Amino acid sequence: MITRFLTEVRVKFNPFSPRSKSARLVLTLIPSNARADGMMVESKMLPRDSKEPASLGVKFKDGKEMKLDLDKMRITEVVEEVDRHSRLLARQEELAGN
Amino acid sequence: MPPRIPVQPRALRILKTPSHYQSYASLTAATSTATTPAFPPSQPIRSAPPIRRYPPTQPPSHKPPEVRKSQLHRQYQSLLKSSPLILLFQHNNIKAVEWMGIRRELVSALRKVDAEKLKIDPNAKGLFAEDIRLQIIQTGIFASAMRVVEFFDPREGLGNRIEEEVFTHGLSRRAHEAASNRKAKMELDPLLSGPLAVIAFPTVSPQYLKTVLSILSPSPAFPAPRRKANPDYHDPLVQAGLQKLLLLGARVDGKVFDLEGTRWVGGIDGGIDGLRAQLVHTLEGAGASLANALESASKSLYFTLEGRRLDMEEKEKGPETAAATEEKTE
Numbered sequence: 197m198i199t200r201f202l203t204e205v206r207v208k209f210n211p212f213s214p215r216s217k218s219a220r221l222v223l224t225l226i227p228s229n230a231r232a233d234g235m236m237v238e239s240k241m242l243p244r245d246s247k248e249p250a251s252l253g254v255k256f257k258d259g260k261e262m263k264l265d266l267d268k269m270r271i272t273e274v275v276e277e278v279d280r281h282s283r284l285l286a287r288q289e290e291l292a293g294n
Numbered sequence: 295m296p297p298r299i300p301v302q303p304r305a306l307r308i309l310k311t312p313s314h315y316q317s318y319a320s321l322t323a324a325t326s327t328a329t330t331p332a333f334p335p336s337q338p339i340r341s342a343p344p345i346r347r348y349p350p351t352q353p354p355s356h357k358p359p360e361v362r363k364s365q366l367h368r369q370y371q372s373l374l375k376s377s378p379l380i381l382l383f384q385h386n387n388i389k390a391v392e393w394m395g396i397r398r399e400l401v402s403a404l405r406k407v408d409a410e411k412l413k414i415d416p417n418a419k420g421l422f423a424e425d426i427r428l429q430i431i432q433t434g435i436f437a438s439a440m441r442v443v444e445f446f447d448p449r450e451g452l453g454n455r456i457e458e459e460v461f462t463h464g465l466s467r468r469a470h471e472a473a474s475n476r477k478a479k480m481e482l483d484p485l486l487s488g489p490l491a492v493i494a495f496p497t498v499s500p501q502y503l504k505t506v507l508s509i510l511s512p513s514p515a516f517p518a519p520r521r522k523a524n525p526d527y528h529d530p531l532v533q534a535g536l537q538k539l540l541l542l543g544a545r546v547d548g549k550v551f552d553l554e555g556t557r558w559v560g561g562i563d564g565g566i567d568g569l570r571a572q573l574v575h576t577l578e579g580a581g582a583s584l585a586n587a588l589e590s591a592s593k594s595l596y597f598t599l600e601g602r603r604l605d606m607e608e609k610e611k612g613p614e615t616a617a618a619t620e621e622k623t624e
Contacts, residue, residue, distance in 0.1 A: 211384075211542045212552060214484040220384060223540070224488055228387035231537055239540060244552035 197225045197275045198282035202235055204255035209266070210242035219250040221271040254278055258285060355465040364465060366432055370439035371464040377494035378547050379503065381556065382482075383510070384540040385430065385491050392535030396510070397428055399527050403509050403519070407502060422496055426506065430491045437486040439464075441473040444480055444548075481550040485542050498546060500568075503560040511541040515557055 205226065209219035223239060231237055242248055249267035252274065256262070264277060348354055357364045374380070388396075404423035411418045446469040448462035461468060493506060504516060509527070512518035521528045544556040551559060562569060 212484055212550075216484070217487055220488050223384070223386045226386060228389050228392075228534075228538065231534060237537070241540070241542075241553050243554055244543075 197222075198279050198286065199226055199230055199235070201257045201282045201285045202230075202254055202278075203257055204236045204238075204253070206238045206240070206253040207250075207266075208240040208242065208248070208252075209250035210244065210246050210248065212244045213250070215267045216250040218269055218271040218274055219252065219266045222252055222266070222274060225271075225275070256281055256285060353461050353463055353466070355463075356467040356470045357465065359465065363432075363435060366435045367439050367442075368465055370431065370436050371443055373492075373494050374440055374443045377496055379495040379498045379559075380545045381493045381495075381503075381506065382485055382542045382544065383428075383491045383493070384542055385489050386538040386540070388535050388538050392531050392538075393428075395529060395532035396535045396539070399524075399532055400426075400428055400506065400509050402526075403505050403524075404502060407505050411501075420497065420499070422499065422502055425496050426493060426502060428491055428493050428510075430489075433486055433488065433490045436490065436492075437483070438473065440480060440482065440486070441478070442469050445475065445478050446472040482543070482545060490542075491539075498559070500560050500562045503556075507541075507557065507560050510536065510539060511553075513557065515561060 205222070207219050207222055209216035211220070223237075226235070226237060249265055252262075252264040252266050254262045254264070260281060262278065262281065264274060266274060269277075352359070355364060357367075359365070401423070404426055408421045408423040411421060442464050446464065448469075450472075463469070493510075495502060507513070508516040508518055519527050526532070541553055541556065543553065544551045544559065546556075546559055
């Protein structure tokens with residue numbers, strides 16, 4: 197996952213739901229020095245009996261916000277969705293000559 | 295020329311008892327001298343016991359025992375069996391130095407608990423600071439070991455198969471078969487994925503649990519140590535590591551608790567003894583009130599009758615006593 201262009205990641209999940217696996221895997225994809233580099237990572241754990249679906253909120257450097265419902269997505273699909281915009285930003289950055 | 299190396303393996307030579315040879319020797323002697331029958335009729339005819347092909351301390355394992363996986367499996371089984379309280383954490387890309395800091399803080403906090411216990415009672419038992427460790431686990435192997443611990447009962451089905459050799463250890467084929475039953479589900483199954491770390495406690499001790507929670511997963515109920523009290527804890531490396539450590543749940547006495555449940559267990563004052571004291575207190579209260587209720591009827595009857603008696607006595611010798619008191623006062 198391209199995490200260079202993310203400024204904020206909010207994950208909410210119930211660890212006891214088998215569908216929250218992708219939510220937990222998203223957290224593992226964030227590099228270890230991301231927080232030091234200014235990314236805000238917030239993970240909220242739901243109680244065991246809550247039926248609320250796992251969700252992911254991402255903010256990009258250009259201000260775009262993305263909300264994903266992780267309950268029905270596999271981790272590859274989540275990465276695909278997030279990377280689609282990140283690649284766009286990477287391309288713009290490259291064209292701007294930085 | 296005969297071979298220099300003895301053909302018989304050592305195990306075979308040990309198993310052949312000298313008594314065996316003796317019986318043959320006596321037998322030949324007997325046949326040569328007299329015409330007695332070869333076997334005494336009282337001795338039952340039985341074949342020699344089968345040769346054991348493994349040392350008694352190493353019963354055969356279903357998976358190759360020399361690989362790391364099998365040994366980890368065994369180790370996790372013993373961890374699960376021996377620790378009634380296990381906390382499960384998810385760790386997301388924590389660096390080695392951060393782990394080091396976290397472990398250091400954990401150990402120092404636990405040692406403080408030990409020191410406090412020793413201060414109260416110099417002969418205190420149950421000092422667990424050295425036994426409570428944060429350990430990263432191989433998730434798949436841990437899940438498999440947990441299935442063996444949950445679903446494999448070594449005593450099950452032993453009754454009908456006494457003659458055969460039955461293995462009861464956790465790496466045996468029987469254990470594997472019991473654990474690989476896909477229909478049996480564990481409560482903890484959804485938690486066992488991704489990178490995991492565990493803390494195992496040798497006993498359910500809320501005092502230690504409280505300390506561990508306040509270090510690794512601070513919350514308003516379990517506040518982290520202040521910067522003044524413990525500046526090392528607020529080291530950026532430690533804090534960066536703690537941000538990436540998520541408490542998922544706990545397994546207490548075979549039951550599964552979520553975050554809130556774990557905090558509840560940590561909040562029990564005085565541990566199991568405290569709970570017992572509370573129970574005794576409630577039971578005592580109930581008993582006392584019951585005794586009171588039963589007593590009150592007879593007591594009230596007694597008081598009425600006694601009151602009546604006094605009243606009558608006063609009426610009988612009312613004037614005399616009144617006079618007597620007057621005299622006394624004068």
